[in-house]
Amino acid sequence: VGDISVGGLAMLAGPDSGFLEAGTVLEDCRIELPGHGVVLASVELCNRVETSHAQVRLGCRFLNLGGTVENLIQRYINHVERSRRALS
Numbered sequence: 001v002g003d004i005s006v007g008g009l010a011m012l013a014g015p016d017s018g019f020l021e022a023g024t025v026l027e028d029c030r031i032e033l034p035g036h037g038v039v040l041a042s043v044e045l046c047n048r049v050e051t052s053h054a055q056v057r058l059g060c061r062f063l064n065l066g067g068t069v070e071n072l073i074q075r076y077i078n079h080v081e082r083s084r085r086a087l088s
Contacts, residue, residue, distance in 0.1 A: 001031065004077065006070050008043065008061035015054045022047055025063065033076040039069055 003010040009031070013020060024045045031039040043060040051057050065073075 004073065006073050011058050011060065013056045013058055017056050020045055020048065020058060033072065036076045037072055039072060041065055041069065
């Protein structure tokens with residue numbers, strides 16, 4: 001995972017990920033948020049961009065997240081942002 005928000009995430013995949021096309025739904029994905037817990041969610045692939053170095057960037061949106069899971073993701077994002085600011 002390269003980026004995460006309450007609305008979705010971006011992830012990098014290898015060149016053998018051709019089966020992952022826009023509109024594909026991945027059910028029951030497990031996303032570990034270090035120090036905060038695990039999110040189990042379904043995601044829909046919204047876009048696919050070929051990058052250099054034979055990688056693919058996949059933009060995904062979360063499907064039907066509950067409020068509790070959204071809060072967990074937001075707390076994780078806030079933690080990461082505070083940590084980054086403390087390093088600057």
